[in-house]
Amino acid sequence: MGDGESTSDRSLNFEDMTVVSAVGRGAKGVVFLARAGGGRSSECVALKVMSKALIAQKRTRKNEEEYGRVSFEEEVLRRFDHPLLPRLRGVLETEKVVAFAIDYCHGGTLHSLRKKQTEKMFSDDTIRFYAVELVLALEYLHELGIVYRDLKPENVMIQENGHIMLVDFDLSKKLNPKSPHSLSQNSTPSPNSEKRSRKQQRLPRIYSFCNSGISPWDSDSEPPLSTVDSVRRTESDSVEKSNSFVGTEEYVAPEILSGKGHGFSVDWWSYGILLYEMLYGTTPFKGSNRKETFYRILTKEPELTGEKTALRDLIAKLLEKDPERRISVEEIKGHDFFKGVKWDEVLQIARPPYIPANEVENKVGFSKNDVEVFVNEVFFPTNDDDGVENNKKNDDFLIF
Numbered sequence: 001m002g003d004g005e006s007t008s009d010r011s012l013n014f015e016d017m018t019v020v021s022a023v024g025r026g027a028k029g030v031v032f033l034a035r036a037g038g039g040r041s042s043e044c045v046a047l048k049v050m051s052k053a054l055i056a057q058k059r060t061r062k063n064e065e066e067y068g069r070v071s072f073e074e075e076v077l078r079r080f081d082h083p084l085l086p087r088l089r090g091v092l093e094t095e096k097v098v099a100f101a102i103d104y105c106h107g108g109t110l111h112s113l114r115k116k117q118t119e120k121m122f123s124d125d126t127i128r129f130y131a132v133e134l135v136l137a138l139e140y141l142h143e144l145g146i147v148y149r150d151l152k153p154e155n156v157m158i159q160e161n162g163h164i165m166l167v168d169f170d171l172s173k174k175l176n177p178k179s180p181h182s183l184s185q186n187s188t189p190s191p192n193s194e195k196r197s198r199k200q201q202r203l204p205r206i207y208s209f210c211n212s213g214i215s216p217w218d219s220d221s222e223p224p225l226s227t228v229d230s231v232r233r234t235e236s237d238s239v240e241k242s243n244s245f246v247g248t249e250e251y252v253a254p255e256i257l258s259g260k261g262h263g264f265s266v267d268w269w270s271y272g273i274l275l276y277e278m279l280y281g282t283t284p285f286k287g288s289n290r291k292e293t294f295y296r297i298l299t300k301e302p303e304l305t306g307e308k309t310a311l312r313d314l315i316a317k318l319l320e321k322d323p324e325r326r327i328s329v330e331e332i333k334g335h336d337f338f339k340g341v342k343w344d345e346v347l348q349i350a351r352p353p354y355i356p357a358n359e360v361e362n363k364v365g366f367s368k369n370d371v372e373v374f375v376n377e378v379f380f381p382t383n384d385d386d387g388v389e390n391n392k393k394n395d396d397f398l399i400f
Helices: 004-008 052-061 064-079 110-116 124-143 180-186 254-258 265-280 290-299 310-318 329-333 343-348 368-379
Strands: 017-025 029-036 044-051 088-093 097-103 156-158 164-166
Touching: 017 044, 017 368, 029 097, 029 368, 044 052, 044 088, 044 368, 052 097, 052 368, 064 088, 064 097, 097 368, 110 156, 110 265, 124 164, 124 265, 124 310, 124 329, 124 343, 254 265, 254 290, 265 310, 310 329
Parallel strands: none
Antiparallel strands: 017 029, 029 044, 044 097, 088 097, 156 164
16 A cells, blocks of 8 residues: 555544535435535545444445445545545544545536536547546556446546546445366466566465455455466456446446346446436436336346447447457557557546536534534435424535
8 A cells, every 4th residue: 555554554533624515425424525624725636424323224224235325435445546536534423423534526526517518518528537537547447356336427526637536435345356267167278378578477465354344355466377367258257246236227237137147347337327428418227217227237238329439439339238358458458449549547647637626615614513413414304393404404505
């Protein structure tokens, strides 16, 4: 890890920061903008605050895996050392809430940025920039053995420097490698594999993980070369599949809906949906209700209207319903849409398409009690005098 590892071990409290405002919410928590170091610092952080009561409720109503996702998210945040992924700056806990402090992004989400465009769509050049950075972020996750499973514009933030940051790992999962015995049954080593360098042979670094998803990470060592084939080994040969039914409705992959098991390729499907949305301003399979959307995902082909371009060809290859035939990361990086891209230099680009303003309004802020009450009211809304559920809190900030 880099220098950020030491900060991830910090135990924070409300005296360590000034909570400025609520800026978003997810399935389990509310995100606040806060200033680290209380009133002594101008450094901004995002504080993801989760209700312990809600976590306990999900544990009771669902299962241990659902409950373990909070701990798993903390583990992966501690693990990250990449400029397009957040750093865990510290953990805050009270009797009622638990919170993660991570890097704050001044530019909002890719969703909100698209909405600001004249025709609610991006140009091909702008799409290419964000598409390249998303490939790098997903590739890094997959190398750690993590399938993201919730790629959508609302989870792609814009940093102060204009580069993206992928956030919200609530639905992510560690994929276990298959045993050497099952690997030997499924494939035969390439006769040229011994001639390739270790770097060329290297597969995603996948670590052992218990079923609950909350055990400590194993060491950084790669799997022995005797247990792996060349880089061309298919994912289905090398890792176990997940059967969880997770994701966001319009972005979920067909193999998740069919329940046949899924792996890293679900992220490339969602990536294709996101590229389609940036190009056309809408998702390709949206129906009038969830049932119709799922039916279209399973049965319909995307309508790629307009002249044939490299971008439309890439989207078509990403939205291949059979995950075994869907384009892989190496093929994506070599696609004509990315012709001329210098992948090793992307993160050094000084002028991304959009550079956000980084001014933060100095509001009075939230006390510890204010934060606890706010989060509780978001997830356990009270009824007003007319018996109508009061969801005002949900309308005060971005829902994602």
